[in-house]
Amino acid sequence: MSFSQLTYEVDGQVAVISLNRPERMNALTQVLENELRDAIEQADADLAVRAIVLTGKGKAFCAGMDMDELEVLPPDDIQRRDWMRPYDMNRRADYQTRYSYFPASNKPIISAINGAAAGLGLVMALYSDFRLASEKAVFATAFAKRGLIAEHGIAWILPRVVGHANAIDLLLTSRKIDAAEAREMGLVGRVLPPDQLMPAAMALAAVLATEVSPRSVQVMKRQLWEAPYQELGDAISDANREMFLSIQSDDFREGVAHFIERRPARFTGK
Structure with missing residues (x-):
């Protein structure tokens, strides 16, 4: 364009x-x-x-x-x-x-x-x-x-x-x-x-x-911008749902692996 x-x-x-x-x-x-x-x-x-x-x-x-x-x-x-x-x-x-x-x-x-x-x-x-x-x-x-x-x-x-x-x-x-x-x-x-x-x-x-998970950044950006509209309980419920999904993500596995292996992260955003 x-x-x-x-x-x-x-x-x-x-x-x-x-x-x-x-x-x-x-x-x-x-x-x-x-x-x-x-x-x-x-x-x-x-x-x-x-x-x-x-x-x-x-x-x-x-x-x-x-x-x-x-x-x-x-x-x-x-x-x-x-x-x-x-x-x-x-x-x-x-x-x-x-x-x-x-x-x-x-x-x-x-x-x-x-x-x-x-x-x-x-x-x-x-x-x-x-x-x-x-x-x-x-x-x-x-x-x-x-x-x-x-x-x-x-x-x-x-x-x-x-x-x-x-x-x-x-x-x-x-x-x-x-x-x-x-x-x-x-x-x-x-x-x-x-x-x-x-x-x-x-x-x-x-x-x-390069240093943080793009998936995590995307989710946390949404959480921060939506929080002013939420009660605390709603924000916690939202976080719990997102935590459930993040633990199943490729970026979570990479986040643990690169720390244990002491190497730069290779996040995919998935």
């Missing part, structure tokens, strides 16, 4: 998706939105890919929606059915929407936030499984400064990541925060010098691709 507003490369077992509108700070267009979903679905369907790294070309991660498109956006665009196409019928419907589909991917998604992540750029980062940031990264919700509201479930996910007090601050004021403050409030997991961001993201992706 070819793309016009992003680049897609596979490095070993890692798919690297780079938003590629640097002259517009990688602001989203409808073309880029569609291409991004297609790229993640392509990586998800590729059995050779075990992790996904998402970043931006140039100085920004993603500055949100392109203002030229936002200015003429029809009010009913948000409800278009083609934005809501199912991603994975085995996942919650909550994770099938316009931006919330990242958790429906079976592969872990690492956002390498190289610069500005504002508005929808921040939303995408929040729906990722890992967030690594450059020291030059800045973050803002931006919605209140545009006369908009907390879009695409950010009012649900942001407090779960940074707590209610930080979430209401970031949403209502739309103020910018730097990478250090983002790390302090738990918005990102690590902050790195700019030249170390992609190597660190690729190193993390390599660990996920």
Whole structure:
């Protein structure tokens, strides 16, 4: 599949998706939105890919929606059915929407936030499984400064990541925060010098691709994203079912064998 507003490369077992509108700070267009979903679905369907790294070309991660498109956006665009196409019928419907589909991917998604992540750029980062940031990264919700509201479930996910007090601050004021403050409030997991961001993201992706069971990663990612909807008893019952299946898997047998034999793992995901 070819793309016009992003680049897609596979490095070993890692798919690297780079938003590629640097002259517009990688602001989203409808073309880029569609291409991004297609790229993640392509990586998800590729059995050779075990992790996904998402970043931006140039100085920004993603500055949100392109203002030229936002200015003429029809009010009913948000409800278009083609934005809501199912991603994975085995996942919650909550994770099938316009931006919330990242958790429906079976592969872990690492956002390498190289610069500005504002508005929808921040939303995408929040729906990722890992967030690594450059020291030059800045973050803002931006919605209140545009006369908009907390879009695409950010009012649900942001407090779960940074707590209610930080979430209401970031949403209502739309103020910018730097990478250090983002790390302090738990918005990102690590902050790195700019030249170390992609190597660190690729190193993390390599660990996920080669050192741990892709089957385990897939199941645990689903458990973590579904847990907010579950009572403790439901989460335990789910874990018990998955444990029963995992003990019968090839990856479990390999997990024991490579430890006993003191050799690198050769997980198949089965």
